[in-house]
Amino acid sequence: MVSRIVPVILLALLGALHAQLWLGRGSVPRVNEMQRQIDAQKAANDHARQINARLTSEVHDLKEGLDMVEEKARSELGMVRPNEVYVQFTPR
Template sequence: MRLITLALAALLLLIQYPLWLGKGGWLRVKDLEQQVEAAHDKNEELRGRNAKLDSEVRDLKDGTGAVEERARYELSMIKQNEIYVQILRKGQAAGDGVTPALPASEKPEKPARR
C-alpha cells in the first residue's frame, strides 16, 4: 500500500511540473502577460508623443502662426512695417551689442506690433 501511495505522489508531482514550471506554465504565462502590459503602456505613451509631433508638423505645414512665432522668438525677426522695441535691463548699455543670457524660465519679450 505504501508503494502505491508513493507512486501516485510521484505521478502527481510529474503532472504538476509542466503546469507550473513548464514552457506554457502559469508562471511563464503570468510573466508574459506582464511584459505585454508594459509594452501596451509604452505604446500608449508613444502614441501620445506621435500625436503631438504630428500636430506640430501639420501646424508648420499648413499654418503660418507657428513659423511666425519661431521666427520672432528664436531669430528675433520682425514683420515689414513693424517697429521693434527693446527693453534694456539695469546696467545694460544700449549700444554694447551684448545680450545677456536669459534663464530658461524667462522668455524674451515679443516685439511690439504697430
C-alpha cells in the same frame, strides 16, 4: 500487483502535469511575467502614440499656416519683428 501500478502511474502523470504547470514553458510565473511585459509595452506604445499625434499635429500646423512657423522662430531662434522690443524674464 496490477492494482498498485495504475495509481502509481496516475500519480506520476499528475506529478508531471503539476511540475509543467509551475516549472515548464507555459508556467504560471512565466505567464505572469510575460503579462507584465505586455502591459509595459502597451504603456510605451501609448506614450509613443501621444508623441506621434503631437508631432503630426505640429507638422500639419507647419504645412497649413505661418502662425506655427512664427511661433517656432520666436521661441527657438529668438525672432523679433521690426519695431518690437524683446523682453526676457528669468525665474529666480
